[in-house]
Amino acid sequence: MSEVAPGTSSEFSEERVRAVLDAHRSERGGLLPVLHDIQGELGCIDERAVAMVACDLNLSQAEVFGVVSFYPDFRASPSGASVIRICRAEACQSMGAEALARHATESLGVGLGDTTADGSITLEQVFCLGNCALSPAVMVNEKLVGRVDSERFDALVARARARASGEPQP
Amino acid sequence: MPLVKERDLGTRAVSGSPSVELEIDGMAVAVPEGTSVMRAAALAGIGVPKLCATDSLAAFGSCRLCLVEIEGVRGTPASCTTPVAPGMKVSTQTPRLERLRRNVMELYISDHPLDCLTCAANGDCELQDMAGAVGLREVRYGQAGQSHLGEVKDTTNPYFAFDPAKCIVCSRCVRACEETQGTFALTITGRGFGSRVAPGPAGNFFDSECVSCGACVQACPTDALEEKSVIDMGVPDRSVLTTCAYCGVGCSFRAELRGDEVVRMVPSKSGQANEGHSCVKGRFAWGYATHRERVVKPMIREAITDPWREVSWEEAIGYAGSRLREIQATYGVASIGGITSSRCTNEEVFVVQKMVRAAFGNNNVDTCARVCHSPTGFGLSQTFGTSAGTQDFASVAEADVIMVVGANPSEAHPVFASRMKRRLREGARLVVVDPRRIDLVRAPHIEASHHLQLQPGSNVALINAMAHVVVTEGLVDRDFVSERCEMDDFAVWEKFISTDINSPEATEPITGVPAGEVRAAARLYAGAPNAAIYYGLGVTEHSQGSTMVMGLANLAMATGNIGRVGVGVNPLRGQNNVQGSCDMGSFPHEFSGYRHVSDDTVRHVFEELWGRTLDPEPGLRIPNMFDAAIEGTFRALFVQGEDIAQSDPNVNHVKAALESLELCIVQDLFLNETASFAHVFLPGTSFLEKDGTFTNAERRINRVRPVMAPRNGKQEWQVVCELSSAMGYPMQYDNASRIMDEIAATTPTFAGVSFRKLDELGSLQWPCNEAAPLGTPTMHVGTFVRGKGRFLETPFVPTEERASRRYPLILTTGRILTQYNVGAQTRRTGNVAWHPEDVLEIHPHDAEDRGISDGDWVTVTSRVGQTELRCRLSPRVPVGVVYTTFHHPVSGANVVTTEHSDWATNCPEYKVTAVEVRALRAPASALHRGA
Amino acid sequence: MSAADSMPGSVPRRVGHPDLPGHPDPSDHPDAVRVFVPRDSAARSVGADEVAEELLRVASTAGRDIDIVRNGSRGMLWLEPLVEVVTPQGRVAYGPVAPQDAASLVSSGALEGREHPLLLGAPEDAAFLAGQKRLTFARVGLVDPLSPEDYIATGGLVGLERALEMQRSQIVDEVVASGLRGRGGAGFPTGIKWRTVLDAPGDVKFVCCNADEGDSGTYADRMLMEGDPFLLVEAMVIAGIAVGAAEGYLYIRSEYPGAIETMQAAITIAYGNGWLGDSVLGTRNAFDLHVRVGAGAYICGEETAMLESIEGRRGVIRAKPPLPALQGLFGCPTIVNNVLSLAAVPSILTAGAAAYSEIGVGTSRGTQVFQLAGNVRYGGIVEVPFGVTLGDLVWGYGGGSASGRPVRAVQVGGPLGAYIPADRFDTPMDYETLASVGAMLGHGGVVVFDDTVDMGRQARFAMEFCATESCGKCTPCRLGSVRGVEVIDRILAGDDREVNLALLDELCETMTDASLCAMGGLTPMPVRSILAHFPEDLARGDVRPGTVPLPESFR
Amino acid sequence: MPLRNDLVQMANQIAANFLHHGPEVAASEVAAHLKRFWAPPMRAELLANLDDGRLDPIVVRAGELLRELESAGSNSAS
Structure with a gap:
């Protein structure tokens, strides 16, 4: 997988799509x-990329659009600088995932699926990270973190924010 | 004529013998292997509830209403996706199934508006029907939960609306767009509860890839996709089965009406040409029939500078008849003539040619097929023995290699294109021969193996090169040739075609197509189990059109691709009744059934029946008429439904000819360009008023039935009969059926055709006679019509129309999906939303050389004229070639086309005009005529 | 970028380890102490990378030459990061190790296997492992997952070599005889599926491995792919040879970047060693293997949706028939097997079908890889013969809840599996027995809940999960799941309880009987198990659901 | 009156397309074609102007053949 960290790039580039x-x-x-690679390159799959992909793979734009919209991994607009995904599946629920999710939405002031106002973090739910x-x-971008409580979550957020603003990481 | 609803058996038919016996609800049924339980039940008269299933689409299994119980099978399988098995015992109604269906339906209705009484589809809604069928009485979930009830309607398409609130996400529309139409413009977006039908990323139908064929509307079981006309006018209450009057596909439609008003046109599943499919023109663009510009009263004027004067039918016909006789008295019998229309019925055409031959007393009758497919008639009759395509449309489903030459079916024959695309998606290979990169070269899920992008005007060199490869690489089907063809002619041809000048390498400088590509394409075609040729005006409208048709026929014969299903040489006819108007004896040298006027036996048949001595010499062709008019020997013309002043080449020349006439009689719906040169205007009837038959490109004779009373008060054939009578040759028929009886009586290939038989069988493909009482889907089976197939040498004689320093570009013309021909009809419908003007396609390199940007206004100048067009930069055309359509009179593409024509038939060379394109420096708004 | 963000491939590692007979000693620094620090994602999620980095740093400061090998996890996940040191007496384990423990470990002589508060002893002596019968997981944790030498030294490729000597039908017969059943959940006999593909007409056939392990509480596929990727490669090649398929697709969920990376690396190495490619092990058999990455859709774990996804389409369920075995990937006959089903095959061919089929109970033959998860004290991999009781797993291997509170329920078999109350923990774990109590084995995940669990909420979640992850094709699943959430909300709120309970019951029947696939069809299983075993939690009326904001896609 | 330009063009074009048969056969093919497809006034105009310098020699020869054919009074064109 060549996915770059979310948020690193969002400029559409015909050349980069062509290269993929x-x-x-x-x-x-x-x-x-x-689609994975385009999102990795550009941070999202917008309408221009859909058109190019459709043309190249001999599909209709509607088909490509339908596929992009089906899979939660693919986004039509860029995410925040970091994507934090909280597992809300049963095993995590049994250890307080719902409380953690509540803490996350309240402390970040966003709903699941939304991006913080400063663009640093997109908060998402996920069902099972294994x-x-x-x-x-x-999961913070592609880094899996276990045994997360509120404190540990706040530390992950702080670190992600520092990364977004280019500060040295705590 | 009650509203006819066609039966839906739920899943597609499977061919084969009914070898699988099973029991459904205690009834024994036998069906072919692979048939679904649902279809088997339907054939046994048992209706299993369904919503996502329809017999025009592959089984999908999503709605879960059609569940059944099968002895020995766990659970409740869906009957649409479960194939039958021998000895199977199926129950379609049990308390458990009833409960499940009711509960599934309850889920549907929990997310569906409860506004049946005010819904446009009330009474015409499968969801409503099924709710009733499963006995749903309440929705215990209520409607307060999550729903899509508040979603916004998409009304961007001119003809239909999409109301997502009423969508049940059965995917029938999406599947119809894919399977039936082959455009793939629709998808489901999102998933789960968020699954919604969406026309791609554009977000609305109008800006999407949708081609507005209507297949989705047809497939929708609810009001989610609904014709705006139904929303406005209400559900129709009666229907009439008839035939579309646009292209040569000849689709069958049910015109659905309320009272005398057409509400919608619904493609008929029983129509063998279209099998329930349609295109944007046939399905939606019928509003011109009641357009306010339609002329319904006869008019006359002394001079074309005078204003028109509305008169009675008697006066108009009397005036026309006496003027024609006067002119003949002054200038001779041969000084007048008539032109028949491919838009009119066989019966209407037949009476016009009869009037010319019997009342005018000459053979100066021609048809607008002159300017499109006359080389087809000539070329195929020379080689095969008859002037028509060899296959039915269904044949394409058996083709392994399809060669499309000079045709653009997705624009011009869309319903056939959908069939072809389906076959291509199944794996058939495709060769496209066209200077322009047409849609078929590469479209979603379609890709040509070879696009032979030849220089306009080099067809014959190319086809000779392909034949050269076949002959010199040992790819000739020797068994076929020796058994079925004239061997002497073959030997001459083989020697001719083997010469080096015909090799791909030698012709490459002429055609511009790399020799390797030609060789590969020829091998592909020759090596296929079944290879079929489909061609269009890109073959015929050349100075070598007839030669090219013969070249195609030679290639098919040499490779044994004639005389069975899946092969053949097939002209795609432009207009609804091109085939029929040719069949009906509209050519100046031929009676109906392609029999020369000099044939004494044939002539005597007509002379006896018509009671007149007939001229044994050929008459004038359309271009000859124009030349003779300018010369002064041709003085009067009757024009039936053809706008020669727009559609014929070198319009300035045509106009000069028309201006020099003493009398021009136009029979048409609208005051078209030609009518500005007319002295008598006889209002015609639209296809919705006509009673008769059209013959499509596959020789299929379809009934055209009057949907409404003639708005002009008379059938066109009646008018012609009255005019003939006014000239002293009485013609009288009780009805159109009698005209067909006369055609059948005089024309051996039509001997078995009658309205009664057509009404019984739906349609018939000629030849239909004692030898083939049910018609002939495939021609030349076993033996050619002419006995043995005849190879003819096809030397490449280049056109005199050449690019030069002054006119360095080659203009070629074509059509676009939403418009039709000169646009007289489609410009008077909502179709203008898609193609409001003709544009000139030019390659970006040529544009750059001339300082032209996308959207600029340009002048296009040829040796004969100049016009102005907006241009579009497009890599679809090669460097050195420009392209435009001719649907709008204002763009006047035919102002620049020349009088070069096919050597054998005078079919104009529309496809090759040397031009220069220059940017217009002044702002377009100031230049655009009328703007 | 810190070490924590880098992928395991960039962590220093060396090939093989000296435990293994015939393994060449590394010549560059023969005196170095070998230290195993797992590269498994679970171990890394609690700091294994940082531990490895810190150990290297501390050792180097102390002038000690160490070689860090990134192995798979032993499956004792509560002990991760579990560090093993190779001593003349064998491997000695310490754990769980935090980065800050590195200094004391080195200074107290852990590199010689000496005493330390974190000392666990020889890993194979651990009680958790002692009772297990590891066939599929035999190599996981023991070897360097990307070392072909380790793989061969531990019996790798023997099964493939044997297969290459057999007729196709013999291979299939062997798998049939082993009694191996699909480990993905449906439990269909693997060999029978293979035979269908073998007998299906067609020149082009495929092997697809379903590694879209989306069930909560399951992670064995991931650990196997990260810990013994060559086993899966070998298994897929055998499958290909057995049915005449020359191409395989391994569909891994995107939530498993570590598994994706490891499998891709292993495949590259396998090509380099001639285990894949035009000539498998020098024979005329060709087999190409591609990794395809999912994109976050649970439903793609359903075999037909997975095929759609591999083909580049929306992961929507296909109606069956046709069976994928006859018309699967790109319309060709296709084997679709789960990771664990395939991974059992090399050992079956190595030791023979009889050896495998001797293990287990009833029609459930061989071993099952259970995964203990959730609120459990000793969470991890338990590979044992079928027939072990739930109590043995939860209280025996698992040691009860992590919270120390009484265990109230376990959910077996993922989000579509039943909740089983503690008083039913005597249930033996096999396909038929579980089915008889309204439960299912699924992928072998066992999620433990203590007595704080609100089972009304869990019932609601079952419907919510279905609503979120449904492909949307069939009506009962697409609409029924949303209505299910709403009806349960009304029940929990105490609105018309009896009416809504009856409605829920009918909805469960509708979803079970009328859904197109197991997603909608099994969603009622957890709900019904809660209605049956924990009705009191649906009667309290004191729960206000919906406190977690739903994601946009669901709103 | 000189021969109409369009007739010259048409006749010469027909001749060009039969040229491959050699002059003699080509001329008879052209004659047959004209007989079959041209209206008598057009044929007459051509025959009256065979000395028009613009006509292809094959057309001229065809005209002579046509003239013989016409004077023979045959109606058969095929």
């Missing part, structure tokens, strides 16, 4: 890999 398409040219049914013996689990 070229890299997957021989792949059968390669739409998902292409860390069910060390729950509650959270």
Whole structure:
């Protein structure tokens, strides 16, 4: 997976989309890999990318649009600088995930699926990160974190925010 | 004529013998293997509730209303997706199934407006029907929960609205767009409860990839996708089965009415040409029939500078008849003539040619097919022995390689294009021969294996090169050729085609197509189990049109691709009745059924029946008429439903000819361009008023039934008969059916055709006679019509129209989906929303050389004329070629087209005009005529 | 970028370890002490990378030469990060280790296996592992997952080599004879599926491995892929050879970046060693293997949705028939198997079908990899023969709840599985017995809840999960799940309880019987189990649901 | 009156498309074509102007053949 950290780039670039398409040219049914890589390159898959992908893969724009909209991983507009995903599945629930989610939405002042006003963090829910013996689990971008309580969550947020503002990380 | 609802068996038919026996609700049923339980039940008369299933689409299994119980099978499988098995015992009604269905329906209604009484689909809604069928009485969930009831309607399409609040997400529209139409413009967006039908990223239908074919509206079981006309006028209460009057596909429609007003046109599943599909023109663009500009009263004037004067039918016909006789008295019998229309019925055309031959006493009758497919008639009759395509449309489903030459079916024959695309998605290979990168070259899920992007005017060189490869690489089907063809002619042809000048390498400088591509395409075509050729005006409208048709026929014969399903040589006819108007004896040298006027036996048949001595010599063709008019020997013209002043080439020349006439009689719906040169205007009837038959591109004779009374008070054939009578040759028929009887009596290929038989069978493909009482879907099976197939040498004789330093670009013309021909009809409908003006496509390099930007106004100048167009930069055309459509009179594409024409038939060379394009420096608004 | 953000591949590691016979000693620094620090995502989620980094730093400061090997996890996840040191007496484990423990470990002689507060002893002696029968997980935690030498030294490729000597149908017969059933949840006999694909006409066939392990409480696929990726590669090659497929797709959920990275690396190495490619182990058999990454949709764990997804479409369920075995990926005959089903195959071929089928109970043969999760004291991998009781797992291996409070319920088999009350923990864990009590084994996840759990809330969540993750194709699932949330809300609020309970009951029937796939069809299972076993939690009327704001997609 | 330009063009074009048969056969093919498809006034005008310098020699020869054919009074064109 070539996904870059969310929020690192959001400028549309025809050349970069073209490069992704070229890299997957021989792949059968390669739409998902292409979309992953475009989102990795550009941070999102907007209408221009949809049009280019459709044209290149000989699909209709509607089809590509339908696929993008189906999968929670794909976004039509860029996320915040960091994406924090809180696992709300049962194993994590048994260890207080609901309380953690409540803490997260209240402390960040956003709902699940939303981005903080400063653009530093997009908060999302996820169902299972495969860390069910060390729950509650959270994923910060691609980094899995186990046994997260409110305090640990706040530390993760602080670190993500520092990263977003380019400050040295705590 | 009650409102006819076609039966829906739920899932697609499966071919084969009914070999699987099973029991449904205690009834024994036998169906072909692979049939669904749902369809088997329906065939046994048992209706299983359903919403997502419809027999035009693949089974989907989403609505879960059609659940059944099967002995020995766990659970309650969906009957639409469960195939039958021998000995299966199915129950479609049990208390458990009833409860499940009611509860599923309850879920549907918990997210659906409860406004049936005020809903446009009230009484025409499958959701409503099913709620009744499953006995739903209450929605225990209430409607206070999450719902989509507040979603906003999309009314951007001119003809239909999408109301997401009423959508049940059955995906029938999405699937119809994919499976039936092949455009893939719709999708489901989101998922779960958030799943919604969406026309792609554009967010609304108008700005999406939607081509407005109406398949989604047709497929929708609720009011979610509904014709605006139904919303405005209400659900129709009666219907009449008839035939579309646009292109040569000849789709069957049910015109649905309230009282005398058409509410909508619904494509008929029983229509063999379209099988329930339609396009934006046929389905929606019928409003011109009642357009306010329609002329319904006869008019005359002494001079074309005079104002029109409304007169009675008697006066108009009397005036026209006496003027025609006067002119003949002064200038001779041959000084007048008539032009028949491919827009009119076979019966209307037949009486016009009869009037010319019997009343005018000459053979100066021609048809607008002259300017489109006359080379087809010539080329195919020379090689195969008859002037028509070889296959029915369904044949394409058996083709393994499809070669599309000079045709753009997705724009011009959309319903057939959908069939073809379906076959291509199934894996058939495609070769496109066209200077322009048409949609078929690459469209969603379609990609041509080879696009032979040839220089306009080099068709024959290309087809010769392909044949050269076939012959020199040992790809000839020797068995077929020796058994089915004239061997002497083949030997001459083989020698000719093998010469080096016909090799792909030698022709590459002429065609511009790399030799390797030509070789590969030829091998692909020749190597296919079934290879089929489909072609259009890009073949015929050239100075070598007839040669090219023969070249295609040669190639098909050499590879054995004639005489069975899945192969053939198939002209895609432009207008609804091009085939029919040719069949009906509209050519100056031929009687109906393509029999030369000099044939004494044939002529005597007509002479006896018509009681007149007929001229054994050919008459004037349309361009000859114009030349003779300017010369002064041709003085009067009757024009039936054709706007020659817009559609014929070198319009300035045509206008000069028309101006020099003493009498011009126009029979049409509107005061078209030609009518400005007319002295008598006889109002015509639209297809919604006509009674008769059209013959489509697959030789299929379809009934056209009057949906409403003629707004002008008379059928067109009646008017013609009265005019003939006024000239002293009485013609009288009780009804249109009698005209067909006369056609059948005089024309061997139509001997078995009658309105009664057509009403019984739906349609018939000629030849239909004693030997083929049910018609002939595939021609030349076993033997060619002419006996043995005849190879003809096809030397490439270049056109004299060449690019030069002064006119360095080649203009080629074509059509666009939403407009039709000269636009007389479509410009008077909502279709103008998509194509408000003709534009000139120019390659970005050519544009850059000339300092032209996208959207600029430009002048297009040829040796004969100049016009102005807005231009669009497009890589669809190659460098050196520009392209435009000719749907709008203001753009006057035919002002620049020349009088070059096919050597054998005089079909104009619309496809090759040397031009120069220059940017207009002044602002377009000041330049645009009328703007 | 700090070490914490980097991927495991960038962490220093060396090939193999000296425990293994015939393993070449690294020549660059033969005296270095070998230290194992897991690269498993769970271990990393609690600091394994930082521990590895700190150990290196501290050791280097102390002038000690150490070699850190990033192994898989032993599956004793409460002990992670579990550090093992190789001593002449064998491997000695310490854990759980925090980065700040590194200094004391080094200074107190842990590198020689000496005493330390975190000392656990020889890992294989751990009680948690002692009773297990690890076939599938035999190698996980023991070896460097990306070392082909380790793989071969521990019996890798023997199954494949044996398969290459057999006729296709013999391989399939062997799998049939083993009694192996699909570990993804449905429990369909794996060999029978293979035979259908083998017998299906067609030149092009595929092997698809379903690694879209989305069920809460399950993580064995992930740990196997991270801990023994070559096993899965070998298994897929065997499957391909058995049915005549030359191409395989491994569909991994995007939530598993570690597994994706490890599998991709392993596949590259496998190509380099000739285990994949045009000539598998020098034979005429070709097999290509591609990793496909999911995109966050739970439903793509359903086999037909997964095929749609691999083909590049919306992950919407296909109606069956046709079976994927006959018309699967790109319309071709296709094996679709779960990671654990496939991973059992090399050992079946190595030791023979009989050895495998001897294990287990009834029609549930072999071992099952249980995953203890949630509120459990000793969470981790328990691979044991079928037939173990739930009580053995939860109280025996799991040691009861992590909170120390009484265990009230466990959910077995993921979000679509039943909640089983503590008084039913004598239930033996096999396909048929679980089915008989209205439960299912699923992917073997066991999620433990203590007595603070609100079962009304869990019932509501079952519907909410379905509403969020439904593909949206069929009506009972698309609409029923949303109505289910609403009806449960009304029940919990005490509105017309009896009416709404009856409605919920009918809704459960509708979803169970009328849904297109198991997503909608099984969602009622947890709900009904709660109605049956914990009705009191639906009667309290004191719960205000919906306190967590729903994501935008759901609102 | 000189021969109409359009007739010259048409006749020469027909001749060009039969040229591959060689002059003699080409001329008879052109004659047959004209007989079959041209209206008598057009044929007459051509025959009256065979000495028009712009006509292809094959057309001239075809005209001579046509003249013979017409004087033979045959109606058969095929």
